[in-house]
Amino acid sequence: MEGLSLAWAVLTTTPAVLAAAFGVAWGIVGGALPGISPSISMALILPFTYGMNPVVAIILLASVYVGAEYGGSIPAILISTPGTNAATVTVLDGYQMRLQGRGGEALGISLVTGWVGGMAGIVILIFMSGWLADVALLFSPAAYFGIGVLGLSVIASLSDSTLIKGFIPGILGMMVATIGADPLSGVNRFTFDRPELITGISPIVVMIGLFAMSELLVQVGLPPWPKGEANVRIELPGLKMLLGRLGIPQLIGIIVGTFEGIVPGAGGTVASFISYNEARRWSRHKEEFGKGSPEGVAAPECANNVVTATTLIPVLAFGIPGSNSAAILLGGLLLHGLAPGPQLFERTPEVVYGLFAGLVLANMFMLILGYFTIRQCVWLVNRPKPYVLAVIFALVLSGSYTLNQSLFDPALLLLFGLVGYLMRYFGFSMLAMVLGVVLGFMVETNFRRALVMSGGDYSTFWTDPIGASLIGLSFLFIVSSLAGTLYRQLKNRKTD
Amino acid sequence: MKKLLDKDQAAGVFLIALGVMYYRLASDLPRSLISDRVGAEGFPKLLASALILFSAVLIVQSIVRKLAQAAHEREEISNRNWRTFAHAGGMLGLGFGYLLIVSRVGYLLSIALLLAAALRYQKEPLSTRVLLTALLGGVFFWAFFVYALRTPMPAGLWSALPGGR
Numbered sequence: 108m109e110g111l112s113l114a115w116a117v118l119t120t121t122p123a124v125l126a127a128a129f130g131v132a133w134g135i136v137g138g139a140l141p142g143i144s145p146s147i148s149m150a151l152i153l154p155f156t157y158g159m160n161p162v163v164a165i166i167l168l169a170s171v172y173v174g175a176e177y178g179g180s181i182p183a184i185l186i187s188t189p190g191t192n193a194a195t196v197t198v199l200d201g202y203q204m205r206l207q208g209r210g211g212e213a214l215g216i217s218l219v220t221g222w223v224g225g226m227a228g229i230v231i232l233i234f235m236s237g238w239l240a241d242v243a244l245l246f247s248p249a250a251y252f253g254i255g256v257l258g259l260s261v262i263a264s265l266s267d268s269t270l271i272k273g274f275i276p277g278i279l280g281m282m283v284a285t286i287g288a289d290p291l292s293g294v295n296r297f298t299f300d301r302p303e304l305i306t307g308i309s310p311i312v313v314m315i316g317l318f319a320m321s322e323l324l325v326q327v328g329l330p331p332w333p334k335g336e337a338n339v340r341i342e343l344p345g346l347k348m349l350l351g352r353l354g355i356p357q358l359i360g361i362i363v364g365t366f367e368g369i370v371p372g373a374g375g376t377v378a379s380f381i382s383y384n385e386a387r388r389w390s391r392h393k394e395e396f397g398k399g400s401p402e403g404v405a406a407p408e409c410a411n412n413v414v415t416a417t418t419l420i421p422v423l424a425f426g427i428p429g430s431n432s433a434a435i436l437l438g439g440l441l442l443h444g445l446a447p448g449p450q451l452f453e454r455t456p457e458v459v460y461g462l463f464a465g466l467v468l469a470n471m472f473m474l475i476l477g478y479f480t481i482r483q484c485v486w487l488v489n490r491p492k493p494y495v496l497a498v499i500f501a502l503v504l505s506g507s508y509t510l511n512q513s514l515f516d517p518a519l520l521l522l523f524g525l526v527g528y529l530m531r532y533f534g535f536s537m538l539a540m541v542l543g544v545v546l547g548f549m550v551e552t553n554f555r556r557a558l559v560m561s562g563g564d565y566s567t568f569w570t571d572p573i574g575a576s577l578i579g580l581s582f583l584f585i586v587s588s589l590a591g592t593l594y595r596q597l598k599n600r601k602t603d
Numbered sequence: 604m605k606k607l608l609d610k611d612q613a614a615g616v617f618l619i620a621l622g623v624m625y626y627r628l629a630s631d632l633p634r635s636l637i638s639d640r641v642g643a644e645g646f647p648k649l650l651a652s653a654l655i656l657f658s659a660v661l662i663v664q665s666i667v668r669k670l671a672q673a674a675h676e677r678e679e680i681s682n683r684n685w686r687t688f689a690h691a692g693g694m695l696g697l698g699f700g701y702l703l704i705v706s707r708v709g710y711l712l713s714i715a716l717l718l719a720a721a722l723r724y725q726k727e728p729l730s731t732r733v734l735l736t737a738l739l740g741g742v743f744f745w746a747f748f749v750y751a752l753r754t755p756m757p758a759g760l761w762s763a764l765p766g767g768r
C-alpha cells in the first residue's frame with residue numbers, strides 16, 4: 108500500500124505523466140528511424156534529463172525505451188527494414204502481411220501484443236526486483252565485489268566472434284573508470300593536470316559517444332533509408348483473436364521475455380528470436396510462418412516488450428545492466444546520484460515506485476500514441492536521411508555541453524564516437540566497454556574495501572558465502588559461454 | 604599490394620602499445636600516506652597486464668586463423684575501408700571544427716553553420732531548403748537550450764543576446 112501511495116504521489120505532484128507521454132512519442136520516432144536503436148534514442152535524450160527531478164528523468168528514459176521497442180516494428184513491417192535489432196524477426200512475417208495488404212493488421216498486432224507484453228513485464232518487475240533487493244541487503248564489500256565480477260562476466264556472452272573481443276573492451280572500460288581521483292587514497296590518476304578529469308569521465312559521455320555518435324559516423328557512409336507507405340491505418344486485433352490464436356504466442360513471449368530480460372547480456376533481440384522459434388514450434392499453423400503469420404508478429408513483439416521491464420530487474424536490484432538500453436537507464440540513475448541496489452529501495456522508494464507507475468503509464472501511452480500517430484511517424488521516417496543525421500549531430504553536441512557547461516564534454520563525446528566507430532569496425536563489443544566503465548569503480552572499490560576490512564587477507568573472497576557464490580557463478584557463466592562458442596564453431600566447421 | 608597486418612593483428616599491436624603506456628603511467632603514480640595495501644596504482648597495473656595479455660592472444664588467434672585460411676578469405680583493411688573511414692573522419696572533423704569556433708562566434712551562429720556543413724558534407728546541394736534548415740534549426744536549438752532548458756550557451760560575438768555567456 109505504501110508503494111501505491113508513493114507512486115500516486117509521484118504521478119500527481121510531478122510532471123511524470125507528461126514525461127511518459129513525451130518519452131513514448133520520442134521513443135516511437137527514434138525506434139522507427141532505421142539505425143536509431145532504443146539505446147541511441149535514450150542516449151540522445153539523456154543529457155537533457157540533467158536538471159530534471161530524478162523520478163521524472165528515469166520515467167522519461169524508461170518511456171523512451173518502451174516507445175522505441177514498438178517504433179522499431181513500424182519500418183520492419185512497412186519497408187522490411189527493422190528500426191531496432193529486436194524487430195529484425197518481425198520483418199519475416201510483418202512485411203509479408205504488408206505485401207498481402209495486411210500491413211495495418213500487422214501493426215495492430217505488434218501494438219497490442221507489445222502492450223500485453225509490457226504490462227506483464229511490469230508485474231514481474233514489481234515482484235522480483237523488491238525481493239532481490241532484500242537479498243542484496245545481506246551483501247558485504249566482498250559480496251559487492253562478487254556482484255561486480257558477475258556483472259563483468261556478462262561480457263563473455265556479448266561478443267559474437269571470440270571471448271577475447273568481449274574481454275578487451277571490458278578492460279578498456281575499466282581503464283576509463285580509473286581516470287580521476289582514487290576512491291580510497293585520493294591520488295589523482297591519469298588526469299594529466301586537467302581539472303575536468305579529476306571527477307572522472309562521466310559514463311553518460313561514454314555511452315552517448317559509443318552508441319549515438321558512432322552510429323552517426325556509420326550512417327553517414329550508408330545509402331539513404333527506404334521510404335514507407337504514407338496512408339497506412341492500424342487495425343487492432345479483436346479479443347477473440349487476441350485470446351485465441353495469439354494467446355499461446357503471447358504466453359511464449361512473456362515466458363521467454365522474462366527469462367531473457369533477467370539474464371544479463373541477452374536482451375530483446377535474443378528474446379524475440381527465441382520466442383518466434385518457439386511460437387512456430389507450438390503453432391497449429393506452422394506452414395504460415397515466414398509467409399505472413401500473425402503469430403510470427405505477436406510472439407517477438409510481445410517478448411521484446413516484456414524485456415523493456417524485466418531487464419530493469421538486475422539494474423534496480425544490483426546495478427548490473429544486461430543490455431545497452433539498461434546501461435543508459437543505469438547511467439540516468441547515476442547522473443542523478445542514485446545508487447542502484449537495496450539502498451535505492453530504502454532511501455529513495457519514490458524513485459522505484461514512481462518508475463513502476465511510469466512504466467504502466469508509458470505502456471498506456473504506447474497504445475494510444477502508437478494508434479493515433481502512425482501517419483506522423485511514417486512522415487518523419489520519410490524525411491531525407493541527411494537532414495535527420497544533421498539534426499542528431501547538432502543535438503548530441505549541444506546536449507553533451509549541457510552536462511557541465513564545458514566544451515570538454517562534447518570533445519570527449521567525439522573522441523568516444525571515434526572509439527565506438529573503430530570498435531564496430533574491429534568487431535569489439537561496445538556494451539562490454541560500457542559495463543567496464545559502469546562496474547569498474549564498483550569492482551575496484553569493493554575489492555580494496557574488502558581487503559582493508561580483512562586486514563589484507565585475500566581469503567575473505569572465498570570465506571564470504573555470498574561473495575564466493577557470486578564469483579563461482581561468474582566462472583560458471585564464463586565457462587558455459589566459452590563452451591557454447593566452441594560448440595557453435597565445431598558445428599559450423601562440420602557444416603562447412 | 605599485400606598488407607602487413609590484418610584487422611585483428613593491427614588492433615592487437617595498438618592495444619599492446621596502449622597497455623604498456625598505461626602501465627608506465629600507473630607506475631608513476633605517487634604513493635599516498637593513507638593508501639591501502641593495493642594502492643592507487645594496483646588495479647590499473649592489473650588492467651594493463653590483462654590488456655597486454657589478451658591483446659597478445661588476439662594476435663596469436665589471428666595468426667593461427669590466417670594460417671588455416673586461403674588468401675582470398677582473409678579480411679584486410681582494404682581501400683574501400685579507408686574511404687569509409689575518411690567519410691566518418693570528415694564528420695568528426697566538422698564536430699571538432701564546431702568546438703573550435705563555438706566560443707568565438709557563439710552558439711547561435713556556430714550551430715547553424717554546423718547544420719549547414721553537415722548537410723553539405725552529405726552531398727545535399729546548396730539550396731534554399733538547406734539554408735532555411737540551418738537558419739531555423741540554429742534559432743530553434745538556441746531557443747530550446749537557452750529558454751526551455753535554461754542552459755547558458757557560449758555567446759561569443761553575440762554576448763548581448765539573452766541567455767549567453
